[in-house]
Amino acid sequence: MTPDKATMLLGMYTQDVAQEAQTTRKVIAAIPEDKVDWAPHEKNMSAIDLAWHLASTEIWFLDGIVAGAFNMGDGKRPENIKTVADVLAYYDANLGPSLEKAKAISGEAAAQIVDFFGAFQLPAVAYLGFLVKHSVHHRGQLSTYLRPMGGKVPSIYGGSADEPFMG
Numbered sequence: 001m002t003p004d005k006a007t008m009l010l011g012m013y014t015q016d017v018a019q020e021a022q023t024t025r026k027v028i029a030a031i032p033e034d035k036v037d038w039a040p041h042e043k044n045m046s047a048i049d050l051a052w053h054l055a056s057t058e059i060w061f062l063d064g065i066v067a068g069a070f071n072m073g074d075g076k077r078p079e080n081i082k083t084v085a086d087v088l089a090y091y092d093a094n095l096g097p098s099l100e101k102a103k104a105i106s107g108e109a110a111a112q113i114v115d116f117f118g119a120f121q122l123p124a125v126a127y128l129g130f131l132v133k134h135s136v137h138h139r140g141q142l143s144t145y146l147r148p149m150g151g152k153v154p155s156i157y158g159g160s161a162d163e164p165f166m167g
Contacts, residue, residue, distance in 0.1 A: 001123045003107030010110045013128030014103045017058070020132055021095055024054060026154040027139050027146075028091070031084045035149040047145050051084065052077040054138045055091040061131040062098035065124045066105060068114055102128070 036048035152162035159165030
C-alpha cells in the first residue's frame, strides 16, 4: 500500500471510528446501573465487563496503530471501573485523544505493515477497519443484553422499539 492510499483510508476510517463511537457510547449508557453484573449465560461476560471490553479495546486499537505495534495486556477491567458511569468517563476521556493521535500519523506510518500477534500482518491503517468491525460485533452483543436487563435499546442504524427513527 502506498502512503497516499493509506492517508486516504486513514481519513475514511477515522471518520467511521468517530461516527460509530457515538452509537457505542449510547449503547453503553443504556445499561441499567443496577444490572451491571447481569449476563445472559454463565459463559457470557457481564454487562459491565462487555462494556469495558468494548470501550477499552477501541482505545487499545488506536494506541497500537499509533505505536505501530500491539501489546497483549491482560484485558481485565480495572478495580476502579465499577459502574456504567466509570466506563463512560474512561471512554470520554481517552477515545478523543487516541483518535486524534491516530488521525495525525503519517502516510508512511499508516502504510507500514504491523504484526497482530502472528495472526495478521496488515498495513497499520487496516486495523482501523478491524476496530470498527470488532466494536460493531460487541456492541451488537451488548445491545441484546439491554431489554432482558430492563433497559431500553437505543437507535443504532435506525430506530428501535424504544427509540423510534425520527426521519
